[in-house]
Amino acid sequence: MTGWGQQGPLSQAAGHDLNYIALTGALNAFGRKGQMPTPPLNVLGDFAGGAAYLAFGMVCALLEAQRSGKGQVIDAAIVDGTAHLMTSIFGTYRAGLMGLKRGENITDSGAFFYEIYACSDDKLISIAPIETKFYNQLLEKLGVDPGAMPPQSDRSRWEEGKAVLAQVFASKTRDEWCAILEGSDVCFAPVLDMNEAPHHPHMDERKVFIDIDGVVQPAPAPRSSRTIPQTPSAPKKALDTPLSEALDGWMDHDQIDKLRALGLTIQP
Numbered sequence: 001m002t003g004w005g006q007q008g009p010l011s012q013a014a015g016h017d018l019n020y021i022a023l024t025g026a027l028n029a030f031g032r033k034g035q036m037p038t039p040p041l042n043v044l045g046d047f048a049g050g051a052a053y054l055a056f057g058m059v060c061a062l063l064e065a066q067r068s069g070k071g072q073v074i075d076a077a078i079v080d081g082t083a084h085l086m087t088s089i090f091g092t093y094r095a096g097l098m099g100l101k102r103g104e105n106i107t108d109s110g111a112f113f114y115e116i117y118a119c120s121d122d123k124l125i126s127i128a129p130i131e132t133k134f135y136n137q138l139l140e141k142l143g144v145d146p147g148a149m150p151p152q153s154d155r156s157r158w159e160e161g162k163a164v165l166a167q168v169f170a171s172k173t174r175d176e177w178c179a180i181l182e183g184s185d186v187c188f189a190p191v192l193d194m195n196e197a198p199h200h201p202h203m204d205e206r207k208v209f210i211d212i213d214g215v216v217q218p219a220p221a222p223r224s225s226r227t228i229p230q231t232p233s234a235p236k237k238a239l240d241t242p243l244s245e246a247l248d249g250w251m252d253h254d255q256i257d258k259l260r261a262l263g264l265t266i267q268p
Helices: 017-023 043-068 078-085 087-094 132-142 155-169 174-181 201-206 253-261
Strands: 115-118 124-127 188-190 209-212 215-218
Touching (some): 017 043, 043 078, 174 188
């Protein structure tokens, strides 16, 4: 896996997630109206466009090798994977269903019915009832007269809709809205931070997060019905373990001696 790929003018240049997603057109699409693009952490490039595509490519190559008896090199460039993840977005744009300006489209915070709102306790919730039947159910549960809302398709009046819903959601706490909306078809979820997410009843029941030696972290995914992975374990060797012991089983002693001669050490 590489950032830029194994050929091309940038193939030998250094880079990071932000650079890769910038070149694909993805970064420019993230952000609110009138604001600079918002980096989606390094999830989109490094992990979704990079690691996930590398893993998928390896599995495809293994399956193909079983049939053909031949191996091959998987060139998993982060720019390739990220661009491929944007396929539906490029298609939507080419079809004239979205524009290039940030924050003016349905799924980029432009629409009042696909947005994040603050509650009376300053905590946040998300709603995304794009489909009419889900949207109508939201208005019913909120007690909002449909006649007081602009048409979903009228982009020129989306800000009006945001003003109405912002006032409604600001009238109750996040927990109160969860009690009213969660589990329904209004496409709702509270916006949780990394401390809160593992304790949500849905995430807890599914064991989406696991605790390993006091460190809460995401569990392995996706899940298989028959081949269930073992629970990961913490490293058995401390960071101050001598180099030869730390690398034992990974490299032979000659390789370890060469690394030591180069000055490689494991810092505590």
